[in-house]
Amino acid sequence: MKNILLISHGAMAEGVKGSLEMIVGHLEQIHTVSLKPDGDNIQFENDLLAKMKALNGQTLIIADLAGGTPCNVAVKNYLEDDQVEIVAGMSLPLVIEAAVNSTITADELVGLSKDSIVNVKAKMQQTVEVTATEVETDFxxxxxxxxxxxxxxxxxxxxxxxxxxxxxxxxxxxxxxxxxxxxxxxxxxxxxxxxxxxxxxxxxxxxxxxxxxxxxxxxxxxxxxxxxxxxxxxxxxxxxxxxxxxxxxxxxxxxxxxxxxxxxxxxxxxxxxxxxxxxxxxxxxxxxxxxxxxxxxxxxxxxxxxx
CATH class of the missing domain: 3.40.35.10 (Phosphotransferase system, sorbose subfamily IIB component)
Known part of the structure; x- marks a missing residue:
């Protein structure tokens, strides 16, 4: 089972994990590390290294923001590690997909996350082909x-x-x-x-x-x-x-x-x-x-x- 580590500024990682578990239930493979409000890159790096040391096997790291401290620290330490994948742009749909599909690749996750962004009002105004009454009776x-x-x-x-x-x-x-x-x-x-x-x-x-x-x-x-x-x-x-x-x-x-x-x-x-x-x-x-x-x-x- 692939480990999934959510990393973020502040409480976002814990919040996404909590929302995820409301939908899919508790998952042992989901972990979090946060850059604390009063922390810095050293605090985060120490916490990240400690967490990663406790995990076995392949790990997918999902960061909140490309170029932010959590993502940068992860890249610094695991860029050359074949057992670790790193994706930035954390969202609930992305984390759900990663959690329920253990074989999905980092590139596939990125593609699916783009499709999850929807202009809801515009979409609702379009003609949607949904079968209301299937009138055909010749079975x-x-x-x-x-x-x-x-x-x-x-x-x-x-x-x-x-x-x-x-x-x-x-x-x-x-x-x-x-x-x-x-x-x-x-x-x-x-x-x-x-x-x-x-x-x-x-x-x-x-x-x-x-x-x-x-x-x-x-x-x-x-x-x-x-x-x-x-x-x-x-x-x-x-x-x-x-x-x-x-x-x-x-x-x-x-x-x-x-x-x-x-x-x-x-x-x-x-x-x-x-x-x-x-x-x-x-x-x-x-x-x-x-x-x-x-x-x-x-x-x-x-x-x-x-x-």
Whole structure:
């Protein structure tokens, strides 16, 4: 496993690490060294050398600023070290990519970081090609794929597509298409545009009414594509199953607090009526797990809910 060392002026490195762990969970390979507000190049160099001495194997150093003291000290000490790569221009997307993709090169990281800078308002004003309603109903040409959809993950996540889904789950599972099954999102052009922006550009996206998602997937419309099926709430999941959809396992990721809800896990709060829905889903033979990010252990959600 490649070590990742974040270096910065002040608390930036620690802040980025903290934000990273909110999204992907705790990672043992992430470390930080900071130039303290009352420190200097000597303080930083001593701290850097001590930290590097404690690390084994390949290390990627990500500095906040090219030409700044942290970057300059790293270059001075490790320019000729084949076990150390140094990148400047720290950002959360860059660090996430480095953390979840252990084989990525320094040059590839730099290229991806450029793509992560987006003029959001301008992008939202563009016409975004997201499938709202796939009106084609002739499924005969997909007959060979009927009932054979490759669902790499089925998840309940109230936030739908966000950092954990787009940056961690979808990429780690080699997802080719994300399908959001939610009537409200499918009818809202602004929400569809937001979802398209949040999804990785390399992954196809369909935002569909629940019943249509069930029909398309069961009839094999997406062939051999690796599909990540995403629901906003358990009620939509039950409607999907009642519309003829099927899957063996579903992962509950995020359900935020609402007045009257009780905490099942730190990221999952459920209302009494939602508990009933989960019981019905489980009675249909669906295994329900709770797992925020892939690095977390998968737990039996219904055991947790009932205790």
């Amino acid at each position: 005969d040409k997909y007959k060979e794929y009927e009932g054979k959809a490759k669902l790499v993950n089925v998840r309940i996540d109230e936030r739908l597509i966000h950092g954990q889904v787009a940056g961690i789950w979808a990429t780690s599972l080699d997802t080719q298409r994300i399908i959001v099954a939610n009537d409200e999102a499918a009818a809202d052009s602004l929400q569809k545009s937001s979802l398209r922006m949040a999804a990785p550009t390399s992954i196809r996206l369909s935002v569909l009414p629940v019943s249509e998602a069930a029909a398309n997937i069961q009839k094999g419309k997406y062939g051999k594509q690796r599909i990540f099926l995403l629901f906003k709430n358990p009620a939509d999941v039950l409607r999907y199953l009642e519309a003829g959809g099927s899957f063996e396992t579903i992962n509950v990721g995020n359900m935020s607090y609402k007045e009257g809800a009780r905490e099942v896990t730190k990221s999952i709060q459920v209302m009494e009526e939602e508990e009933t829905v989960f019981e019905v889903i489980a009675s249909k033979g669906v295994k329900i797990t709770a797992q925020l990010v892939p690095n977390d252990p998968s737990i039996d959600f219904m055991d947790k809910l009932r205790n």
